[in-house]
Amino acid sequence: MKIHLNKWLLLLILAVIWGSSFILIKQGVKAFHPMQVGSLRLSISGLVLIGLGISSFKDIPRKLLKWVIIGGFLGNFLPMFLFPYAQQEVSSSTAGILNSLVPVFILIFGYLLFDIKSKKTQIWGAITGFIGAFILIKDGGNQESINLLHSFLIILATAFYALNGLIVSKYLSGLPSLRLSAAVFSIWLGPSLILLGFSGFFTEFQASSEQIKGLGYISILALLGTAGAMILFYKLIQMTSAIFASTVTYLMPVVAVVWGFMDGERLSQQHIFGGILILAGVYMIQMKPGKRTLSQKGKISF
Numbered sequence: 371m372k373i374h375l376n377k378w379l380l381l382l383i384l385a386v387i388w389g390s391s392f393i394l395i396k397q398g399v400k401a402f403h404p405m406q407v408g409s410l411r412l413s414i415s416g417l418v419l420i421g422l423g424i425s426s427f428k429d430i431p432r433k434l435l436k437w438v439i440i441g442g443f444l445g446n447f448l449p450m451f452l453f454p455y456a457q458q459e460v461s462s463s464t465a466g467i468l469n470s471l472v473p474v475f476i477l478i479f480g481y482l483l484f485d486i487k488s489k490k491t492q493i494w495g496a497i498t499g500f501i502g503a504f505i506l507i508k509d510g511g512n513q514e515s516i517n518l519l520h521s522f523l524i525i526l527a528t529a530f531y532a533l534n535g536l537i538v539s540k541y542l543s544g545l546p547s548l549r550l551s552a553a554v555f556s557i558w559l560g561p562s563l564i565l566l567g568f569s570g571f572f573t574e575f576q577a578s579s580e581q582i583k584g585l586g587y588i589s590i591l592a593l594l595g596t597a598g599a600m601i602l603f604y605k606l607i608q609m610t611s612a613i614f615a616s617t618v619t620y621l622m623p624v625v626a627v628v629w630g631f632m633d634g635e636r637l638s639q640q641h642i643f644g645g646i647l648i649l650a651g652v653y654m655i656q657m658k659p660g661k662r663t664l665s666q667k668g669k670i671s672f
Contacts, residue, residue, distance in 0.1 A: 377614070380606045384599055384618045389625020391595035392462035392469075393633060394587045395453050401584025402571070404454035409566035410585070411450050414592035416559030423556025426549035437541040442554035445534025446600060447561070449527035456523040461635045466626020467506060467645040468524045470619040473652045474499040475532030476612055484536055495654025502647025505640060532616070538604055539612040547605035555597060619652060 398407045416423075430438060457465055474496045480486035507521035542550060566572070575581060606615040623645055627637060 377606060377609050380602050380609075381615075381618055382621070384602050384606065385621030386625055387594050387599045387602075388469075388618065389466060389622040390629060391591055391599075392453075392457070392465045392626045393629035394591040394595060395457050395465075396462045396633070397587040398584050398591065399454050399457055401580045402588070403569060404458060405451065405565060405569040406571045407454040407588060408451035409562050409569055409571070410588045411592045411596055412447065412555070412558055412562035413566055414589055415597040416555040416562060418593065419552040419555045419597055420559060422549065423552035423554075423559075426553045426556075429549055430545060430553060434541060434545070437537055438545075438550065438553055439557060441534045441537040441542065442558055444530040444537070446554050446596075447558045448530050450596070452523045452527040452530075456520040456527075459517050459520040460524060461630055462633070463623075463627045463630030463635050463637055464506060464521070464641060465524055466630070467623045467641070467648060468503060468521060469528055469531075469626075470623055470645075470648045470652055471499055471503055471525060471528040472531050472535070472619050473616040473655050474648075475529045476535055476616050477655050479529075479532055479536055480612075483533075484540060492655045495651040495656075497651070498654060499648050499651025502644045502649075502651060504644075505647065506644030532612075535607060535612040535616060538607050542604075543608045545608075547603075547608060548601050550604050551597065551601040554600070617652070617656060620649060623649070 395407065398410075402410070427435075453465065460468075477486075477488055477492055477496050481488050503521075503525060507518055538550075603615060603618075606618075627645075631637065
């Protein structure tokens with residue numbers, strides 16, 4: 371019972387933290403270039419965890435190190451840049467709803483790359499989710515082509531999140547979540563600082579009130595929405611499965627929409643209908659999961 375309660379508590383905490391990330395990204399982009407937002411987010415997280423990260427490498431078997439690097443690149447590095455670029459044109463509410471596609475991609479990549487069998491209900495769920503995403507991003511007005519492109523960046527980020535979740539579930543479930551997260555952000559600290567330098571941050575930063583405020587939002591995003599949340603997410607995957615952990619996407623859109631509404635964002639009937647279809651698709655995927663048929667160790671129970 372204790373484990374049961376812990377996993378739901380972790381799920382709720384993650385939903386609140388990650389659901390709030392989209393409004394924080396939106397505020398950060400107001401003060402800094404998207405490249406700077408992503409680099410700052412990763413650099414702050416890496417600097418906070420570098421001490422623990424260095425000491426954690428001795429606990430990671432050499433044969434697993436490549437999966438730590440690959441998973442970190444897909445789930446902790448690339449999305450940090452894709453979301454700020456996307457949210458130049460996509461509202462934080464829409465970004466939060468589109469992020470619900472993660473379980474859809476877990477289903478697809480699980481079948482294609484990890485030999486995880488799917489039920490017909492799950493397949494229809496994936497189709498329903500993509501229809502919802504298409505309807506959602508069609509609400510572009512006069513900037514439809516721009517919004518479609520920027521919305522696709524979010525969809526691409528969700529695909530990367532899904533791959534990372536599957537990698538962690540299959541290969542890295544035996545590593546302590548805190549040490550795994552610290553190692554990942556330590557590995558990508560160097561590239562993040564290099565990109566931050568090339569972005570012009572150190573020459574452009576003037577400590578204006580807008581920049582100070584933006585830096586504060588990004589710092590909160592880095593410490594809670596990146597470093598802290600990923601520790602909890604890895605722990606949740608290891609306690610349960612990639613599919614269960616991805617159900618955080620049920621709750622994240624609610625948090626994101628509430629923040630967007632408070633910030634004056636418009637939520638049309640089309641947004642609502644598309645979001646409902648995405649969540650319905652995710653629900654169908656979760657209903658009666660298929661069984662894993664791989665014979666190797668570290669089976670994933672979906």
